[in-house]
Amino acid sequence: MDPSLVLEQTIQDVSNLQAEFRFIYEEISSADSKALEEKKKYMQKDSQIHKFIKQHGSTTVQPDEDKLYKEINEGMKACEELQNEKSIFANTALFLVARHLSKLEKNIALLEEDGVLAPLENEIESGVELSRESSVVSTTPGERKRRGTSSSETGPSLKKKKQSRTASVQRGQKETELIKASETPKTMISTNVEIPKYNDDLFANSNDNEDEDKTLYCFCQNVSYGEMVACDGPNCKYEWFHYGCVNLKEPPKGTWYCPDCRQEMAKNKLKKKKV
Known part of the structure; x- marks a missing residue:
């Protein structure tokens, strides 16, 4: 293998990455702005409910309470969809980098084996x-133990x-074992780069001989790394979380629930009180 050909091919492969990354980051920023705007709207409606309760007491039914709750749930759902969209774009950037890096590493290894490149x-x-x-x-x-x-x-x-x-x-x-990852629908970006479902097929071409865990965890929908903590919620869709994503610096004591599960538990508790 000719080193000059490897260099030329590598430069050609990564030449379009800058434009692709710029587009991806712009889309992430746009989705983030929309999510913040949606959050601001449903928090205002939530404040209306609390203000009415303070003024009239919890036993007095607010005339448009059902409408406000419906709009709050719709706003939260919109925020969740936007967060998922951000995760898709972030995973696409990760995939592009890993794919090009893996190809370069393999070419370097081949050049070393041929004796044309010194280690x-x-x-x-x-x-x-x-x-x-x-x-x-x-x-x-699967063992449901805290990572330390x-x-x-x-x-x-x-x-x-x-x-x-x-x-x-x-x-x-x-x-040593994989967790089933939540599936993400395919999306297309304007630079003609397809955003595939992030599963075991993503790195099939570049890591044929490596048994790697490419399962996505946590709110950030990233691979496993560093210290992680498991949520004790029975229906938690993420199950494992990176310490930094949930503002943890050390293993929590006793039962621990992620923010999504805590919010869901609070909503269920509120519904029971109304009944």
């Missing part, structure tokens, strides 16, 4: 550090140059 200095030492920094918890989501300090069991082997070079691609994406 990087201190490659093994660098691979070891990456493995330590990106180690993940061996506990599987990370420990590595699935780090890449350093016996081959190819595996040590791809340590950065493999960081934090391996676990």
